[in-house]
Amino acid sequence: MVPRPAVTRMLSEARDGLVVVTAPAGYGKTTSVALWADTDERPFAWVRLDHLDNDPAHLLLHLATAVDQVHRVDPVVLDYLRGAGRSAETQLVPAFVAALEECGPMVLVLDDVHELVAASVDALRALVDMAPTSATLVLVGRHVPPFDLARRRLQGGLVEIGVPELKLSGPEGAAAFAAVGGNTDKSTVAKVLAKCEGWAAGVTMAALALRDGATADALTGRHRLVAEYLIEEVLNHLDPATAAFLIESAVLDRFCADELNAVLGRNDSAAMLDAITRSGNLFLVSLDAQGIWYRYHQLFGDLLRTRLRDRDPARFRMLATEAADRLARGGDIDGALVQALAADDRARAAALVGGDAVRLGFDGRAGILARRLSLLDEQTFTEYPDAAIARAWLGVTTGDADLIQRSLLMASAADHGEPLADGTPSVEVAAALIGSLVGVGGVREVVRHADTVRDAGDHLVNPWWGAATTMKGAALSMLGDPVQARALLESVLPVIDELPGFHAAALAHLAVLDLDDGDLTAAVAHSNNARAIADSRDLSDDVPMVVVYAVDSLIRARRGDISGARAAVRATERLLDRLGDLSARTALLGHVLVAGTAVDVDDTELCERHLDGAERAHRREPDAVGVERWLEQSRALAAARAARGRRPALTAAELRLLPHLATHLPLQRIAGELTVSRETVKSQTKSIYRKLAVSSRTAAVAEARRLGLLSDA
Structure with a gap:
């Protein structure tokens, strides 16, 4: 008791x-x-x-x-x-x-x-x-x-x-375990209670099974103790027609009468559900007050599915396949995947996982992709390119170079020349898109891979034209062709909304080009939009977002938002750590932008660390001449500051403000010209006074000229 x-x-x-x-x-x-x-x-x-x-x-x-x-x-x-x-x-x-x-x-x-x-x-x-x-x-x-x-x-x-x-509560479940001499560990009891949905007999049988050496994971409707009880107390009391309906309807995890009619080929499911409910078989659980949607108690559903699979495996596979098709058409990919796996239909399961792998990876839902992939066995990855390519995309988002390489090799070996489930024309095009993002062979290889994808058709027929164009534009920018790079990146913005990760990357690379042109206003707009997409779509853990957070850090520093810049630096460094040696060009751009941020916030140690990282990446990406000037500028600024010794150095933002202090313009007018707030100009002015050890605007200008920070002209 x-x-x-x-x-x-x-x-x-x-x-x-x-x-x-x-x-x-x-x-x-x-x-x-x-x-x-x-x-x-x-x-x-x-x-x-x-x-x-x-x-x-x-x-x-x-x-x-x-x-x-x-x-x-x-x-x-x-x-x-x-x-x-x-x-x-x-x-x-x-x-x-x-x-x-x-x-x-x-x-x-x-x-x-x-x-x-x-x-x-x-x-x-x-x-x-x-x-x-x-x-x-x-x-x-x-x-x-x-x-x-x-x-x-x-x-x-x-x-x-x-x-x-x-339903048994937590303490009552623990008491039931203790009554039979079973494990009373809270996590085990909680897991069993969840599986049994508080069903007292199930909890007691679980306690007996665990006491005798079973695990909580082994407790299903197929477990001998549970199955025997449910058969004796429930199934054996039903007429054959009702039992058959229960067994077949359990193929679906949740269902309504219309869905059961369609999957089972019946026209009386509503009447059957009503009769079962009125009979008191409350192992059939109503999911709404109207009695439209139902499910079975987890353990009872396990038992029913097992009986159908064991007694009529062909019928089970047919029903599971039909259920998978209907769920997929209704947008329930997870439910469809479960049914495809139950039917042992590896091809269908691979197609379901591959169908939106890219979008999941670049829409802040890489965790869903990882969970779906975990349901597939190794044979599926070996035999079906859809599954292998999907796993390669997971490697891209997590920065796992080994996973990418192994998966692409599997996809190539299993390639039969057919299009993939996500609309990609071929395995070759899918591999090229991944290659354009990773760029193992260098930035020129990125362009080649991107062209392979773009050659498969424009955005009207090719779902990855926008993604490949983004990668090509970013690569041309790094190769020192800003005009063509900007043209490509701007052309892709209207057609890439459905790929938020690539959309954010395109905007971030445009912000880099804006900074190179000295257009801080445009850079701020592009960077803010990129950061808004990354934050709203929860892309902060996606390795390809390095450029989004890196350029955001630099722009914040230049606008005087020091705390915001440092927060963006931390996000960038976390992604760079995960990136490892996967993509030298991405690492190079990230390190260079953070080094520039470090100069602006006057952080010597941060600057030196990222300059070293940029140098290492540049040795692996010698063709990235478009970034080299940024690297040299940061290196020169760092060296100049070191040469000034112990005197506090002015940040890049303060150096930009200094010539305006030599004019007679009011702070509000200066703020407008620098596209920052008046408060930012005011705080930077006070910082200049402190660092130059002066107390007025006139004295600051004079001291700056003496130090060579301002010319006499």
Whole structure:
């Protein structure tokens, strides 16, 4: 016995009227009422009903005999109830009610009330209506015959206990484990409770299984203890037609009548679901108040699917395949994947995973891609290019060079010259798109790979034209061709909204070109848009977003937002660490931009660290002459600051402000020309005064000229 304080408290509040306790087999209905009886001072008379009680006269005599066990019933009444030929509702029920009135306060429990049918139900309904207030009637069963419960709810005097109340809580689950000598570790108990959905019999069987060496993961509807119980207590009590419907409908994890009709080829699913619900098989769980969508209890569903798979594997595969098709058409890719795997259809499973792998990777949902890939076995990656290419894209987003290489080799070996599920014309084009992003052979190889993808058609027929054009534009920028680079990057913006990762990258590379042109206003706009996409789509862990956060750090530094710049630097450094040696050109650009940020925020150690990183990456990317000037500028600024010794160095933002201080323009006008706020100009001016050890604008200009920071012109 496991104490059920919450349920016992609810039952104890029933001092008269009717109590209804309904739940499937094994939820502890009878046990809960017995625990209530232990705490209540009133006598409890118990009746366990069976098929013999479907004779109203036998039923009422059975009830009277049970009452006689706890409070003596007049023998004359018992003899009267034994008499033949009397009307149950007009003669026998009133006689029994009169006997109850003589007994005083008591509780009469009718267990397994679902066994009653027809005339006995009418007799019991009459008894419920006529019962004295001193008697509390308790109906316990898997379902309760129609007793006008809706009316009784409105009138009060009805206490209902169902599955939600009977589900075991955490402490109750732990007590059940302890009762059989099982493991009471909280995490194990919680895992079992979740799998069993609080089903008391399931929790107890799990505790027994774990005590004997099983694991929590092994607890399914296929486990011997669980399967035997459900077969004996549920399936064996069903007619063959209902059992067949249950077994086949369990192919779907959640379903409605229309979906079952379509998948199973039936036209009576609504009627079957209604009948099963009314029969009290509450292992069929309604998911809404309207009774439209359903699912099965996890363990019961496991058992049903196993029986279909074992008894008719061909039928199981056919139904699972049909379910996969319907779910995929409805956009439920995860559900469709589960069905395809259940049908052992590797080709379909690979296509489902590959269909939106690129979009998941560059839409902040790489975790979903990783989870789907984890469901596939190694044979699927070996035999189907869709799966292998999808795994390569996961490697791109996580910076796993080994995973990319292995997956591309598998895709090539399995290539039969057919298009991929995501619309890519061929494995060659898919590999080229990945190559354009990774650029293992250098920045010129990026251009070559991008052209391979672009040659497969424009954005109207080729889903990856925009992605490849972004990569080519970024590569041309690094090769020192800013005009062509800008033309490509600007041309792609209108057609790349559906690929937010590539969209953010295109904007970030445009911001770099803007900075190179000295157009801070345009750079701010492009960088802010890129950062907004990356943040809103949760792309901060995608390695290709290095350029987005790196250029954001530099622009923030130049606008005087030091804390924002440092936060963006931290994000960039995290991505650079994950990038490793995967893409030298990406590492080069990231290190150079952060080195520039370090110069602006006057952080010598940060600058030196990223200059070293940029030098290493540049040795692997010697053709990236477009970035070389940035590298040389940062190196020269760092050297100049080192040469000035201990005097505090002015940041790049402060150096840009200094010539304006030599004019007679007010701070508001200076702020407008520098496209920063007046407060930023004010704080930078104070910083200049402090670093030059002066207290006025005139003195600052004079000291700057003396130090050679300003010319006399």
